[in-house]
Amino acid sequence: MSEDNPHSSRGSASRSWLERIANIFNAEPQDLSDLEDIISEAAMRELIDTDTKDMLQGVLDVSKMRARDIMIPRSQMATIDIEQPLSEVLPILLENNHSRYPVVNEDKDHIEGILIVKDILQYALDDKNNDWQWSNLVRPAVIIPESKKVDALLREFRQKRYHMAIVVDEYGGVSGLVTIEDILEQIVGEIEDEHDDHEDHDIKKMASRVFQVSALTPLDEFNESFGTSFDEEDADTIGGIVLHAFGHMPARGESITLGDLKFKVSKANSRRLMQLQVIQPRKSEEEGN
Incomplete structure (x- = not known):
């Protein structure tokens, strides 16, 4: 008379789970629903923890997203006008605590480039430097369509080492912006920095x-x-x-x-x-x- 071996049962379950993952990748599925089911099952079997499940789900979600899905809308963009003097720019930097700002000419549809805050510090600290020019500080803006796939955008962020992209609609009007942090937060959750309240x-x-x-x-x-x-x-x-x-x-x-x-x-x-x-x-x- 044979007895059930619980260790053997768990081993079979693990092998079955791994085999199902291997089969999915070998079959090259057209959608991600099977993989999502397996991730959920792995979490239920405690083969992965909840945080790992959430991150894996975040990666799958990102693969289905477009820039329009995660962009900061135009109405919420903090911008700097190219005609603003330094004395008016500093309060904007202090209020928003961002590291990068789109620089506009008259309105948000006319983006001149991106200002990185660290680039302006030397001018802000030098009282004698009154002849500085915005053109010396503003870096080129990366422009992407609303339909840009988010996973492809993340790859470009990493390869080309930029951190912000301006999103435009089919008519060329600015509809928002996306940062690398916005994408990472889709995967790992909200990222707090030293400016966030605790x-x-x-x-x-x-x-x-x-x-x-x-x-x-x-x-x-x-x-x-x-x-x-x-x-x-x-x-x-x-x-x-x-x-x-x-x-x-x-x-x-x-x-x-x-x-x-x-x-x-x-x-x-x-x-x-x-x-x-x-x-x-x-x-x-x-x-x-």
């Missing part, structure tokens, strides 16, 4: 009535700090409350008033809110004077 800086006072607030601030923490009573059944974070109130994904600069507080979107992308500016009313407004 948990210990969810709420930061900027002026007497103005606060910078992370959109991920827990609602109970926000209510306690501002004396509000937003319902935690509606959302877990203040960003969720604001997003629900807008009824759409707002662009940077859009504002809305909830109760006595004015909320202005100070940082967002096409997928989520990141930072909000919260403005309290003046005392005279509170007292009805």
